[in-house]
Amino acid sequence: MKKILIIFGHPRFENSKVHSSLIEAASSLENITIQDLYEQYPNFNINVAHQQQLLLEHDVVILQHPVYWYSCPPIIKQWIDLVLSYGWAYGVGGNKLEGKLMCNVVSTGGSTTAYTKEGSHQHTLLEFFLPFKQTAKLCKLTYLPPFAIQGSHRLIETKLQDIGLQYQQILKMLQNDDINTSSDFTNVTLLNELLKSI
Amino acid sequence: MEHSFLFQALVFLIAAVLCVPIAKKLGMGSVLGYLIAGIILGPFVLGFIGAEGEDILHASEFGVVMLLFIIGLELDPKEFWGLRKAILGFGSLQVFGTSLLLFLCFLYFFNWSVNVSITVSLSMALSSTAIILQTLKEKGISNTIPGQASFSILIFQDIMVIPILAVLPLLAIPGVAPPTTNHTLISGLPGYAQTFVVFGVIGLVYAVTRFVVTPMLNLIVKVNLKEVFVAAALTIVIGVSYAMTLVGLSPALGAFLAGIVLATTEYRHSLESTIEPFKGLLLGLFFIAVGSTINFGIIGSKPVEVISIVLGVMIVKGIVLFAIGKLFKMTFKNNILTALLLSQVGEFAFVLLNFSTTLHIVDKTTFDLLMAVTAISMVITPMLLVVYEIVQKFTLKNVEIPKQKPDEIHSKHDVILIGFGHFGSTIGRFLRANGISATILDSDPDRVTMLRKMGFNVYFGDGTDVDLLFAAGAEKAKYLIATVDPPSVNQQIITLVKKHFPHLEIIARAKNRYDAYELLDMGIESIYRETLYTAVHLAVDVLAKLGMRAYTAERKGQDFITFDEAAMKKLAKDRHDTKQYILSVREQIELQEKLLSEDLHFTLTQHDNAWDSEPLIKNAQPKQR
Structure with a gap:
């Protein structure tokens, strides 16, 4: 099991029902470690050694956050800046993350249709997440499409339970290697689509 | 039997010291222990106390006076307001419902006159504040639903004593000239005038407490002598009681009023902790006296009447309480417990019946009978509770897990802040700005007065007093912030808190590194050195002034604090076994030296790697060659 x-990272976690x-x-x-960055490092002073040790001990890295301005909140970026260091994650001798998986699990205010070519944002989430994708590639990680909870402002209570169950399903698929082996994950723009087909 | 004072005191104390622990060990609570001690000492068993039992009862009624003073003090007007619905709802239904039912019973089954029935039913409707509050406290169920319900009803009953006392003179049979042995200032006046005087006196108590006693306390506190304060506290209680007896009113009532008025002042907690030991002793004496005055003679001569009244009264009270509980949708178990708790006749019956005897409403025989009834019902309650607990043990499955919903009133005071000087006040202000109103203790009267004017919840008192900590709610609080200067006092407070309230998480201010070592040795984990954060902050600003980028300086500052805290814990361990607070100069230098050599490890912060392009450039260069 992976x-x-x-x-x-969520700066107002206390107000987020989705997260x-x-x-x-x-x-x-089981076999899941959660790092609540805003809680652990309120002054952005991320403990790099500790985070790198955790990375070594895990097979899949999930960046979970709300989408702000088509990207992540600053502490996730801080984490990327500090933890994925030269000579360790990339560059000369930087191969510590080789072979691991990475993906973003996000919430967006806009609906799924808003994140299409025809929608108001004109691009898919996967397109917006190109920097993450490329970061993963540089660190020799396999980047998966994001798992997204969309239209989060209009979600009703009963839906929240479903979200949790869906997330658990995705996590279990990752743990059991069901996604990596399925050949069609490269054809989907969101992991959610994979979920429906099962 | 005539005994010397010392002998009597010795007998009482031995009885209390022997019986109370045994009773507690058997799970009966101290009240029953005292009562049994009283019965054993009384004329019907050992005979150590004879006729003087009643004198002792009167003398020790003062314990009830003090209890009511303390209850008054504890009645924060805000808390009082929060309970207003429960008090009015539960309380009025209980008092009026019980009185009415008892009235009908006395009228029809005992053929008493209307006036006697009214008087007796009102007296019997009230429950024993002393027994119930003591029991709630001992069993730690004050904050449960039955506890709160009982408390609400008791408060209403306490308040009802005022109108009852005022109304009783109106029930006196006119024309029967009382051969007053117990002459009071108002006994010659007609009924309506007495009623008027009663209300006048109540007003007077309020005014005097507010405008004479409080300024007096301000002066006394400045003298800063503990025993003068104790004397002042006793003066208040005894003075009010004396004033009340002058006009033939219940001293307990006066004390209760004085307590409520003083509850809004900063001396609330210190008065409470000063009176508490006196109250405890006298209340114990009171219970012993109650036990000793149980007239087994009357029980022997009129067994049917005594037993039927005891059972009748307790059953009626229980049924009314149960019905009210049902009405307020309490669970069966809570309902039963409340009904059991409040089913006895209280010490107010002694007061009210005494008063009505002097008014010639109730005759001596009836009075004796009712006194026996009251005392017996008081003995039965703790026994019923023992039975209740045994039954509960056998039906463990039915035990309700107390709802985890924290009590609104108390959750606001999760934090106790000791010391409100420059350091503590900053903490208090910041917490308050975020909606946390800590219970604050400070020992500077001027500052306390000023802060109270500003609306802070500050109390006058020294945190080195366990009773005061109890009064401040240390049992219920979660965190205690100790910010007192000098450190020796702060450590004294912390030692005390760790001993008496081990559940409290202590967050301590440390004056400096040495102080922090002491606190570490005491097992405190949350230590905040006042010299660390400010000094680092200053140094960070100096680096910035010297041209270092502010964010870089800030990061280095944060790293340094983390580093220094780790170094402190490390050095604290291999420090010499110098237990004294002040280290010698040589040791201080040694320590500085060690610290400085530790600092050599702090040259490069972990983050300097992150945004540093040096290695990238280095790697890029060979390729360009």
Whole structure:
């Protein structure tokens, strides 16, 4: 079973029902480690050694966050800047993450249709996440399409439970290698689509 | 039997010291222990206390006076306001419902006159504040639903004593000239005038406490002599009681009023902790006296009447309480417990019946009978509770897990802040700005007065006093912030807190590194050195002034704090076994030296790697060659 490291960043977690359900769902599974960055490093002073050690101990890295201005909140970027260091994650001798998986688990205010060519944002999430994808590639990680909870402002209570269950399903698929082996994951723009086909 | 004072005191104390621990060991609570001690000492078993039992009862009624003073003090007007619905709802239904039912019983089954029935039913409707509050406290169920319900009803009953006392003179049979042995200032006046005087006196108590006693306390506190404060506290209680007895009113009532008025002042907690030991002793004495005055003679001569009244009264009270509980949708178990708790006749019956005897409403025989009834019902309650607990043990499955919903009133005071000087006040202000109102203790009267004017929840007192900590709610609080200067006092407070309230998480201010070592040795984990953060902050700004980028300096500052805290813990361990607070100069230098050599490890912060392109450039260069 693969071990999953969730790097989680939300500056107003206390107000987020979506991420509360997601975190709650994830923490009930085994072999999952959650790093609540805003809680652990309120002054952005991320403990690099500790984070790198965690990366070594896990097989899958999930960046979980709300989407702000088509990207992640600053502490996730800080984490990327500090932890994925030269000579360790990339560059000469930087091969510590080779072969691991990475993906973003995000929430967006806009609906799924808004993130299409025809929609108001004109691009898919996967397109917006090109920097993450390329970061993963440079670190020799396999980048998967994002798992997204969209239209988060209009979600109703009952839906929140489903979200948690879906997330658990995705996490289990990752742990059991179901996604990596399936050949069609490269054809989807969101992991959610994979979920429906099962 | 005539005994010397010392002998009597010795007998009482031995009885209390022997019986109370045994009773507690058997799970009966101290009240029953005292009562049994009283019965054993009384004329019907050992005979150590004879007729003087009643004198002792009167003398020790003062314990009830003090209890009511303390209850008054504890009645924060805000808390009082929060409970207003429960008090009015539960309380009025209980008092009026019980009185009415008892009235009908006395009228029809005992053929008493209307006036006697009214008087007796009102007296019997009230429960024993002393027994119930003591029991709630001992069993630690004050904050449960039955506890709160009982408390609400008791408060209403306490308040009802005022109108009852005022109304009683109106029930006195006119024309029967009382041969007053117990002459009071108002006993010659007609009924309506007495009623008027009663209300006048209550107003007077309020005014005097507010405008004379409080300024007096301000002066006394400045003298800063503990025993003068104790004397002042006793003066208040005894003074009010004396004033009340002058006009033939219940001293307990006066004390209760004085307590409520003083509850809004900063001396609330210190008064409470000063009176508490006196109250405890006298209340114990009171219970012993109650036990000793149980007239087994009357029980022997009129067994049917005594037993039927005891059972009748307790059953009626229980049924009314149970019905009210049902009405307020309490669970069966909570309901039963509340009904059991409040089913006895209280010490107010002694006061009210005494008063009505002097008014010639109730005759001596009936009075004796009712006194026996009251005392017996008081003995039965703790026994019923023992039975209740045994039954509960056998039906463990039915035990309700207390709802984890924290009590609104108390959750606001999760934090106790000791010391409100420059350091503590900053903490208090910041917490308050974020909606946390800590319970604050400070020992500077001027500052306390000023801060109270500003609306802070500050109390006057020294944190080195366990009773005061109890009064401040240390049992219920979660965190205690100790910010007192000098450190020796702060450490004294922390030692005390660790001993008496091990559940409290202590967050301590440390004056400096040495102080921090002491605190580390005491097992405190949350230590905040006042010299560390400010000094580093200053140094960070100096680096910035010297041209270092502000963010870089800031990061280095944060790293340095982390590093220094780790170094402190490390050095604290291999420090010499110098237990004294002040280290010798040589040792201080040694320590500085060690620290400085530790600092050599702190040259490059972990983050300097992150945005450093040096290695990238180095690697890029060979390729360009």
